[in-house]
Amino acid sequence: MTAVVTEPKPKPKRRLPITSLEILCALLVIAVVFQDSLASLLSSEQIRTGATVFVAVSAQAIPFLVLGVVLSGAIAAFVPASALRKALPRKEVLAVPVAGVAGVALPGCECASVPVSRRLMQQGVAPSVALAFLLAAPAVNPIVLVSTAVAFPGNPEMVLARFIGSLATAIGMGWLWARFGKLEWMAERALRKLPEQTGRSRWVTFVETARHDLVDSGGFLVIGGLTAAVLNVVVPEEWLTSLSGQVVLGVIVMALLAVILAICSEADAFVAASLSMLPLLPRLVFLVVGPAVDVKLVALQAGTFGKSFAFRFAPATFLVAIVCGVAAGLLVLGGAR
Template identity: 70%
Template sequence: MDWHNPDLMTSVAQKPQAPDQPPRRGFRITSLEVLSILLIVALLGREWLASLIAPDSGQFSATVRTASTVFVAVCAQALPFLVLGVLISASIAAFVPASALRKVLPKRSALAVPVAGAAGIALPGCECASVPVARRLMQRGVAPAVALTFLLAAPAVNPVVIVSTAVAFPNDPEMPLARFLGSLLTAVGMGWLWARFGKLEWIAERALKRLPEKQEGRRWLVFADTARGDLVEAGGFLVLGALVAAVLKVVVPASWMSALGSDVVLGVIVMAVLAVVLALCSEADAFVAAAAYSLPLLPKLVFLVVGPAVDVKLVAMQAGTFGRSFALRFAPLTFVVALLSAIGVGLLVFGGAG
């Protein structure tokens, strides 16, 4: 800045600003407002949008309407819990000092991982909510293995998910227990694997950048700014994942499901893949699994354990939050661990009934 310019000096003198206060900004449309408007239009005008894309009756029109229904359903199910996760993430950034988090968790990652898995019980949310929270924990100095354990445990072992599973399977009381054990084993197992083999360079630098301690008077401003940024970033990848899930939903023929009841191995494989591509919210997926009456309990359990751990929208959000290099390593390994955990727990709990 050229302080010898008299015009500039006059302009600065005429418009003084306090150094400790951010400049006032008038209302302007940002990416958050655009995202909110698009989601509201999609939710309220689903039929109208479908008629614009496919105005004629017929198979194509029915396919478009089915895809639009799936897209809106995925967004509507996940968005409230995404907002919950964003608010928790912003609260951690603004109000929770790094020293407090380090005091609560054990210093050794091997011991902190199961603690983080148990802490997932306290957060009633879906996988969308856990992604921004996990990143904020990393930025507060929590070990990545611990934060990732919480990311996997929170959407699968919380009371809301367990109760919804019990309601969906009233005649199979062992299913909620099997889901809890399989999901907790997946989260803790992945945490221990990452603590042993994971590398920091696999995670994007933006997700590991430490947050400075905030001044007392600016905490609410930090809360608002952090919530806005996290919602726009995570919401965009949620929309992308929901779009992929909608397209895949109409591509998979419904007749294939009837052939899975007689082959448990094939049923396990197909249900694991469907859990990834359908991208259902963890609070609602139990009712979808229970509706597959022809399937044994073991493939249904695989669907319920794999889905909250790895699906298309979650992979997209992880790639946007932690980087593509992270997602390419974390998602396939999570899929394998979740699949093996579900099979092992299912064989133990269900026995011959699985």
């Protein structure tokens, strides 16, 4: 018999782990080597404007994103699923408007409502109900309504018009999802039920959940902020002045600007008020559409619920928000400019 000689398998090459520290060091080296080129690039007025917009969007959103993940962690750790289900009507058609009205109690923006709505779904709340809360919370809470009143001191009817238009958008989208929405459009991670917490501290659950949601949502917030900054730079200011007196075109343009600019709902009323060359109706549509759908929110929804959901939910929300904003404006504002 001849012995079979087997050659030893080559050991796999160990790859050096690349962490955030190595990436940071590499970026610092690049910045030092190409500092002259970077200085000339950053001296561009458009680059400075885009950077200002990105910082402004991020600075406005991050505190409320933190608020959202804190609330999300609190729901996961301290609120049992049975309590949430008992607080809502059993019939989905009735639970949707209840969830919309409940948005009044949350003083946060759209960044905060996304992780909270996901946590509600994971606690067994129907997706249509959680989505109604997602759209209502950033638009009808007291901080937003007070900021609108301050921004429009001569037109107090704008507060009521915004409340009606935003609440109708939230309830309408909730009912539409209950009728036509499909669970397979959502990512599995968004619907995965949370196990009952046994054997570990609720505070540990709170911290881990909040940290996970912050990391998960924060990256998509950066993507949305960058998109808003780039698009903000390429929109000429002359376009707005040419819309004076053209209500229909103004409604369409202001709705698109609300999506592109991605201004936090606590600050958008002051931007709308500054556009005094436009009638009140287009500016109202801007206020109704912005908290419901913008590039930042679409990015957050895609990361939280999946791209398949976001690419269906966002366009539908955009159309419903325009219709509700126009209807609320015609009802409350009438012929006011």
